[in-house]
Amino acid sequence: MDAALPTTDAAAIARLERLFAAQRRAFAADPMPSAERRRDDLSRLEAALVRHQEALCKAIARDFGHRSHDETRLAELLPALEGIRFNRRRLKGWMRPARRRVGLPFQPARARVVYQPLGVVGIMVPWNYPLFLAIGPLVSALAAGNRALIKMSEATPASTEALRRILAEAFDETRVAVVGGEVTVAEAFAALPFDHLLFTGSTAVGRRVMQAAAANLTPVTLELGGKSPALIGDEASMAHTAERLAFGKGLNAGQTCVAPDYVLCPRDRVAALVEALTGQVRRQLPRLADNPDATWIINDHHHERLRALLDDAEAKGATAVPLLDADVLPAGARLMAPTLLLEVNDEMRVMQEEIFGPLLPILPYDTLEQALAYLAERPRPLALYYFGTDGAEQRRVIEGSHAGGMCLNDCVMQVAQDDLPFGGIGASGMGHYHGREGFLTFSHAKGIYHKGRFNAAHLIYPPYGGRLLQWLYRWWLR
Structure with missing residues (x-):
């Protein structure tokens, strides 16, 4: 679907809620996309950005009044593409379940960690780097197997429209969608029960975003700033x-x-x-x-x-x-x-x-x-x-x-x-993304303990007081 963005906040909020519900349903139908599916998503994104780079440069320049296309290519497009390629090359290894140790008292058994997508991720983008700060989190979200809604800044309407058209060409809106709108739309966006919300912007607005997310216990990554x-x-x-x-x-x-x-x-x-x-x-x-x-x-x-x-x-x-x-x-x-x-x-x-x-x-x-x-x-x-x-x-x-x-x-x-985590500390933010840290941020590390038919643990089941327990206490509680 490639309809123009709504022109009123009420219409934009209604569209936002429809998109969120549609992405929720789509994720429920496909909760664990394969590595091939995720790589395809990243390749689609890469091709779209390369194909439409001139349109993106022109849109960003319009929003600023003037900005060099070279500056946009160097500071936004190039690192966005490098991030896509970095994630795509390493994705399969990151997805591989990780074996974990089982303590001697619990043997025989196995333990592993499986990295599952969270679901629907919200990405709130500032005006200063409207391309890179939309695409960077999106790459991590897609690599982790999620759906994504992107809220662009009201200060960059041309960039918002250009990115909306480009992503609508590459993805069905149940996988990736872009919304615009003024402050009321941003407030409605932050109040949605996302499975994770990433916000980039000022510390003052970050506090309000975190407060809105708290109502739904939505985990947040805040990329703020401060005086570096x-x-x-x-x-x-x-x-x-x-x-x-x-x-x-x-x-x-x-x-x-x-x-x-x-x-x-x-x-x-x-x-x-x-x-x-x-x-x-x-x-x-x-x-x-x-x-x-x-x-x-x-x-x-x-x-x-x-x-x-x-x-x-x-x-x-x-x-x-x-x-x-x-x-x-x-x-x-x-x-x-x-x-x-x-x-x-x-x-x-x-x-x-x-x-x-x-x-x-x-x-x-x-x-x-x-x-x-x-x-x-x-x-x-x-x-x-x-x-x-x-x-x-x-x-x-x-x-x-x-x-x-x-x-x-x-x-x-x-x-x-791309191989370094990016994120703030204290007043400059919380959480990380980029590279493997981004994959982990947008994944749930599910711990799985696997027991076979033989169960030595029945020896410590009630009634208590046997010699085995005394032996266990003597060796492990010291």
Whole structure:
């Protein structure tokens, strides 16, 4: 079925409920799809994305106002396709029942774990990477044998329609379906009794999603965000550090949940960092106006929010260092110059809220212990970036900090590693997906204990008090 999406929230909610019921019935009729069926699903998805990549790039660019097709291919399409291929190659091994040990007192018997699909999975997608953050969870859900409903963001209507058409071409809607709609539809979506619900978005909305899911005891995976720091060590190459920071912060104009949110830098190296970042940003993005590589801020609301963060910081004593000239931007262009912020403090909103844009505060520190203490006092972020070559210092940072994931001498690239789990901790989320962890998240590990005809356990059945029990107690209860 390829009918257009409903134009009212009431109609969208009615369609959502019909789709959910239909997927429930379809799963009940086929609760354990074969490896061949799952591989076919993944191959269908791969072929559809490759075939319609140009339409997806154009739709995403329309939603942003402007975004380079290269950025969409590199940051969304390429990792989505790599994830499909990674899962497809390993799927059969992941599905294989796992033998488990049976304790001596319970012999003879066998034990194993069978990985079963959960059923119908809900996927709530944010606006910043509408393709990758829909397809990544979908790949894990399909690999685990589930049906999936995808709720796209109201901020990306063109992407929603493009992905709906593409997935409707590849799948019957009883297997995979896309819904759009405003906040009321999202609330109705989160309130459905899914077998698992994965949400990617802000911490504030994540709390509401978890509260709605709790009414149905729906298990949730929350991929949130927070203020992901970059910590520069004394031995770090400033040229390499600046190059990678400029890319990680500049990608999608900073509208990335794992973008470096602020930098902790040795006090005597701050000036060198500012100089190196200035050079790297101007090399990677020489200008804002008429630059096909410059991504716009998603909408007026977020553009005004970022301007307000900058104004608040400057009003409270921060020094702003714009790295590009933004004075000649065309009217209506939602572009913002990459800007460093010096002399920031915790009273500023920019140090209290996730920035999600091209503003980068730099905080000086005097000792590594001081920097680690600063991190420990704050909510645990989705990502932590450490730059430095000293092995002992790397270990101190790894062992002395908490974050959902970590990069050494790079940033954002951890997300594209299919053999690494991706997920937050504390305020940055809960649960994991990608690769095998995604398969496990969307599977039920059913433990099975198998007894044959011979049953030695009858020797310990009531009435109690025999010598065998005394012997068992003597050997096992000590």
